[in-house]
Amino acid sequence: MKIEYPTPQRCDCVETLHGDQVDDPYRWMEDPDAAETKEYVDLQNKITMPYLENCCVKKKFHEKLVDLFDFPKQGCPFKRGEKFYYNYNSGLQNQYVLYQQDSPESPGEVFLDPNTLSEDGTVSVGCKSFSEDGKIMAYTISVSGSDWKTVKFMKTDTKEQLKDVLEHVKFSCLSWTHDNKGLFYNKYPKAATSDLGTETNSNIHQKLYYHRLGTSQSDDVLVLELPDEPQWMPGCEVSDCGKVLLLSISNGCEPVNKYWVHDLPDQGLPHQFNFTKIADNFEAEYDYIANNGRVFYLKTNLKADRYKLISIDLDNPSQENWKDIIPEKESVLDWIACVRSNLLVACYTEDCVNKLYIHQLESGALVQAVDLPPGSIVGYSGRVQDSFIYFKFMSFINPGVIYSMDLSKGDDNLTAQVFKETPIKGLVSSDYVTKQIFFTSKDGTKVPMFVTHQKDLVLDGTNPTLMYGYGGFNISLSPSYSSSRMIFIKFLGGVFCEVNMRGGGEYGNDWHHAGSLANKQNVFDDFISAGEELIKLKYTSPSKLAIEGGSNGGLLVAACANQRPDLFGAVICHVGVLDMYRFQKFTIGHAWMTEFGNPEKEDEWKWVKSYSPLHNIPDTGTYPATLLLTGDHDDRVVPLHSLKFIATLQHKLGASNPNPLLIRVDTKSGHGAGKPTAKRLIETADCYAFIAAQLGAEWHQ
Template sequence: MSRTLASLLALTLGSLPVINHAMDTSTVNTDDPYLWLEDIEGEKALDWARAQNEKSLAELEARPEFQPLFEKNLAVYDSQDRYPSPSIRGEHIYNFWRDAEHERGLWRRTTFDEYRKAEPAWEILIDLDALAEAEGENWVWAGSSCLQPGYERCLVSLSRGGADASVTREFDLPSKTFVDDGFQLPEAKGFASFMDRDTVMVSTDFGPGSMTESGYPRIAKLWRRGTPLEQAEVIHEGQASDIGVWAYQVHTPERVYPMVQVAPTFFSQKTYLFGDDGLKAIPIPADANIETIFRNQLLVSLKSDWTRDGKTWSQGALVSIDLDDLLAGEGTVQPVVLPDARSAIDGVARIRDRVLVNRMTDVRSRLTEHRLVDGQWKERDVDAPTMGQINIVSTSDDSNHWFFSYTDFLTPTSLFEAGTAEAPVRLKELPAFFNADPFEVSQHFTRSADGTRVPYFMVARKDLDLNASNPTLIWAYGGFEVSQTPNYSATIGMDWLEQGGVYVVANIRGGGEYGPAWHQAAQRENRQKSYDDFYAVAEDLIARKVTSPAHLGIRGGSGGGLLVGMLFTQRPELFNAVVCQVPLLDMWRFDKLLAGASWVEEYGDPDNPDDWAWLQNYSPYHNLDADKDYPRVFFTTSTRDDRVHPAHARKMVAKMNDMGLPNLYYENIEGGHGGAANNRQSARVQALIYTYLLHELR
């Protein structure tokens, strides 16, 4: 797995111009005078970033809105009233927790009985603040992987400053100490998983030539205790052009499945079962996803049609087949969930006796349980709310115990415990950080340029005056089959809704709201469909007199940063504020920067002249025009983001500066792809963003 020189006139839908999105590609200049800004931690580049920060922060933090917003945000992020998110491991509930006293955080655990209490007693496993201070490192928690079923040993990952790359260390849970001379991996974008107590499956940076062009491991090895990493035994070696190679285990009560997965592209993979006789390729479509294994049934979600034994299973279906039969060239495919035009599968998990499926219908969740009875799948609904977003939070491989959450735009997230009673029990819930009573959520549908029906959610005051002057913010993503669903956000409520703003989430093509076809419709040369969907939402809001261009802002991050970058360069007259976070913007060099090579299947290959002929139309960096009146864009990024290179935002701002185009820029010198490494940084970034939006759109 994300924008003035002149005031804009409020336009009605009828007066919006017809835009011809084609351009004369022969005039694009790919020479780049700002390449020096790609030196991530170079002194010159960092001095430039600090100078931009100083100018922007001096303006934004001096505005009267900033400090109250920051203080409210920090109080929420540090609040002790948040419930601790559970992770089931054996007989314990694990949790990672940050608050005002523990800025970097605590890794801790408790029993199920304790967790059900309002104030559980926690056993502290790692105090990350103390560890960082003792070692003089800016550690950020990056997760853990533990040996099942006893969970006495874990591989703990720690990131410097929030980067994707991390170091890995073996940790002994009974003694709560790192293991001297245990399994330890140096900093890399790698992954390690126990095969048994003395053997680890590892994909990491083994030295020159061991990483792919995308910056991920291309070799998986077996590493035995007491031997140097250099002597680890190769399991599989991929190609430099692959996205990456990963080795891991799928644990079930009946059997353990060592697996190796090779990803030739972002949306294709080849998976192998690893055993004493080597690797056996699992013969499923390259773009299908293995969701889980249940009683030797391999559950697969289909991204394209799969024809087997004379029967075709449709794109978007969830099906199963006995794994051993499949490897032997036999077996019968069984349907688990079949697709329809308004629905999509949003998650699959397993517990001891059932498979759980989370799906959406018109972007609203529905949760079902599936039992295997006499070789066929039987479905029943889980008693859960259905008007917002459900997430399967944690499951147990060894029992029927599991947790899920429910939220919507105005309902604080609730945690439900399931598997211990006839119906799920609401166990915990977030406090209401803002008063939702004056607001309501509505879902609307509009038509894109090609007639496609596009949904969007709107959150606004119940007594909203349709006077075309309401400050309105649209959020969207539109890529990688990532869905944008209803979600409670204290900062949106406090910093935007309570300040008189209208909040909109646009479910544009490129996402996964209606399954793989919704995503594939806007890949590569078809990306304009995402932009057209967004324009249709914006124009519908204007036609309904919710807002007007003078009061309309847009926000997106990562691939959504590319989205809003293109929106303001294509249609600058339509928006008066743009928040562009950790963005992709230079589509000529995106595949040369950090993890960018892994996204060629989504966007196209700029080194292929046929791809570049249309890809350059979707490169905001190459579409800037000094003679256009753009909204004043606020760019944010992070120096330690090792997924989307900070040079995308840096170079865009440098170019705009030289063109005399106004903008604001904030680069967090740490923070990773999320843009912040701790609660204080998160609170600050959000306060900066909403201070900017309130000033531009009121």
Template sequence: MNKRLISSLVIGSVASIGVMAQSMAKETKSTQNVDDPYIWLEDVGGEKALEWVEKQNDKSLSYLKSKPLYKELYEKNLEVYNSDERIPYVGQMGDYFYNFWRDDENPRGLWRRTTLEEYKKESPKWEIILNLDDLAEKEGENWVYKGSNCLYPTFDRCLINLSRGGADATVVREFDIESKSFVKDGFQLPEAKSNLSWIDKDTVYVGTDFGDGSMTDSGYPRVTKLWKRGEPLEKAQTIFEGNKTDVSVGAYVSHDGDEKYKIVYQGLDFYSREYYLVTDKGLVKLDRPIDSSISGIIKGQLLLELKSDWTIGDKTYKQASLLSIDIDDFVAGKKSFTEVLVPDAHTSIAGVSSTKDHVLITTLKDVSSELYRYTFKDGKWTNEKVDMPELGTLSVTGTSDEHNNFFINYQNFLTPSSLYYFDDAKDSASVLKSLPAFFDASPYKVEQKFAKAEDGTQVPYFLVMAKDTKLNGKNPTLLYGYGGFEVSLRPSYSATIGIDWLEQGGVYALANIRGGGEYGPAWHQAALKKNRHIAFTDFITVAEDLIERKVTDKKHLGIRGGSNGGLLVGTVATMRPDLYEAVVCQVPLLDMKRFNQLLAGASWMGEYGNPDNEDEWNYIKSYSPYHNVHKDVDYPKIFFTTSTRDDRVHPAHARKMVAKMMEQGHDLLYYENTEGGHGGAANNEQSAKLNALIYTYLVDQLMD
């Protein structure tokens, strides 16, 4: 099957910042003739901009670190993040199980492996493959490990991605597993947003910044080439060229037993792709809805997941269905699909993976996970439900196409993660490893509620609170949301939320608003582009429902979101500033006029629309936080956070919003980590610090 898939106040390595700034500058459009007095803050590594950042950091950190709670939370958080009792999740390659591990002695991390027999032990012995701390010290680089792509089926050579400070752009180097060393004169690429995929030991597909307009407007590869070992990159053979307006172009190899399928993809926008099969006669375009997704190839069956209805002749295949067809028949032009799974109104497909003989489908039923194992035999699909605990989140990991065993992770808000091992010989799953309870969950309970939106839609949300919580409208409550890109927010165990918030006396709420994927593609598409306001009003509806149920009131209600969720909380804070007392806005999009001009922003126009189109800007500007903040309005004291090294969502979104609000006289806090990428933190210490800052702020704002 397909094998794709805190910080110092001192500005870090000047060289690292400089390289990143040059890379980001290539992805940021000209600022000439832009009517924006804060445009200078888009200069990521500029001296003036960094001086401004340091000044804001000093102010905010001095304030928050002066609170006694900060040190307590920081120390507790760091203890959790560095705990050896965490589950070392693994992925299988051949006979070994690989894991990447960070702790207090190895803050940058260890890439390591072990055997299944050893992994089943309480304290397995690990073979260290690559020590990132040693590598970073030796090379004088702030390396952050960003994953590897290893040669199938031997897995003896890997393409390792190394990021400076956590950015999406990576340096790629070929690595020899057995000698535990980088291959001299092997495949390697300088820092860029690249994609590489093995064809065989001496050949790869490559997409990177070749120069001469080889990148899309979104900052990803536009050209895919076939690159042979020992050949200069500039001599690599071009396989496919996309358009500048595409999101990205790439190629990969999907394995089905002994069969190998070479596939080229062309991302037209965030949700639409063309796929081409590489054959001896050239590229063959796969005739399918461009918004459908290929979920794999197994037993000669191509799996296709629909995002919209598809009518073929007199047959309509419903939106959200998972279909299959013999791939040879499909390439030949036939359309005789089999419906593998057609979800009902309460169910969505959360994940599709496979083993040697089975397809594993994780579903969400009213936002709780179920797992089914499907088998294709004699031209038919049969299924059985895998017996697992209910009312939580299941995630399939560690699959292999060499056998039918796999791992399943289970968790919910109050139950720490447990890793189950499904043994095909026993036809059952049993607990292999469990996360310890980092906080006492016995005083708390979980409830699922539904808030009625303006159009009558029932919007679900979860509440985590003390069993003896009094519904007096005075409980400090944190509401978290995302609402975009078909991302589902599911019940999950967070030691940080437990220690930093629940134990402080807070109530936690998780909103499953439209724009997400909790009920499939229709739930997501309901809040696309001109209907974006539905995500915002759903979130406001949940907030008002919390108040109506007397869980909390406006003076004790805080909200938090990051990335698209940062846009969410930034927008509702400007729409209804009276509704919240605290807002945590992390790595956000905020300037929706220029979002498509900054870094990867152009790739998100399928979600938000194109602000350069007057008709689309008319609805985007109605909510763009940067354009809807005003001097004469009272806003809560918002805490903005971002990262200098974020090369996905430009830090200028947060920078410019803060500068504008400060000039208008609003009280706020701002913290920009100089490392960390889009995740906001590059190591355990930074994560511990960032969350300690956030929850110190929330306690300060919401607790009497």
């Protein structure tokens, strides 16, 4: 069926970029609130939504997804003050509900239910931070998926909402002083629009403030501003002992930060803040773990690409006096937490699966390894004052098991006990198999991927296959459960593949840097090689292979579709970074220059010029069926990326291409966080219906 695409106005916008003439005919789409942009969005949705609705498996997939997604989902219990809390969703609730209980074994009662904040579930609760005595909870609220947050406060005994409200908050810390009288947080200058989430102006001049309960936000104490460095972001936390303020200054998304400290009085704030600069450069990352008096323990990648634990004496902080407590290992130290004052819980990534170990704090000596099957730790609770921990395990075919460990009885033979399992009706894990496959990329690098499918799958090259990747920002992909992927596998005879490409953090900073900046092409080569390997092993064939990614992963799939359109049958691109010439000009895009480079510098522009999805769409040939997805309130990767890309794609290839080239723009929706369950399920069914239609996947009951 031939699709009549919109024909938006092409303006005469041309600029010279490092000597090149660059056409930008859809520059006007950068204004999301303009009438012309909104009209264009409506025209696209009027094509896309009926197309998706008419895909033959749409209704069946959505019905089955609603059925199989309807199972209880619970987070790890955590203690604050004298009470325990946990996040819980009964199955299809739009937002998780926070419950309060006297103990992890006692019945819980609703403490904060975000589902009551809006009829359609588009108001969500994000970060929660409790005062040291546990009597006050600060929490953030977001509307329509925006990164902008409002901070509110409530009493934990009566659930009374306090009058305090903090606005203009984004990418913020929330850290209480131990006198329970207030907290540190981050604020940006007041935005120019009342509809927060649709603006595109750059987020700069973030400042650090202290808010004292019972006072107006206008009276908050300015702790730190950096007027000469508008893109720097200062966050902080108060040490476990409450005596030291730990300041971390970041500049972009590279895992490096400046690290400053300041002693705090027992009550109130210092008369002025004169920080001691423990590390005053952007050479490494420092993350506070615990302290024993003036000896502080930090996780760092200083001369350790896979991270290590060090100690620093604040009374003698020169770097030559720093000590290694847990040295760097072959596997990557993902995170580490102190519990029972003297034990460390360390989570490592070993060949893309998580391993858990218990160490002594002061010596770093290994106490024991925690026995777990291959998978991921997706939740953890346990603090320095606790004598217990909870952690949640998940895999591609296991929706989640919460384990508990009692650490109060000594260090001998610590065992993890099952606290709560998550059964799924109709799912028999033994019917499926996950394999880890190592393949060789274009330059000879060995790269892993996970492949999940039914145990009796026939390898004849005809299986519909979905390949997913991210490959950036030092973010590691690890096994996780997905109801929609299991439906794809079980009812559409599908194969799901997750690729652990360079650019991620699976093997440390070296692995990350091998896929960033001048090396970004390695990420695309890895993903393309993974597809070729699946075809070689007869899992699938090009017409049966779909690729999916979001944000940086959206950049990935769009770039790969441009470079190898012959290799893929369908492309699902969520909220992609697609205009690599101008990404740094909008909202928080400037922070990504540490990953992609700065297009305003000629040498670095040449990196992005070679792969920028918007600027490398082929002029001729057959392009794989493509579905772009974005949200009108995405103020992380603003919608202009997707709008300009689809307009260019349809202009160049729409008339001749036999495959659909579509975009789905959701309203009251952002980058993904906080999206209500109902919206997620409809969007997911649309994506898989599109995939099934393009790959010729038939429904098998």
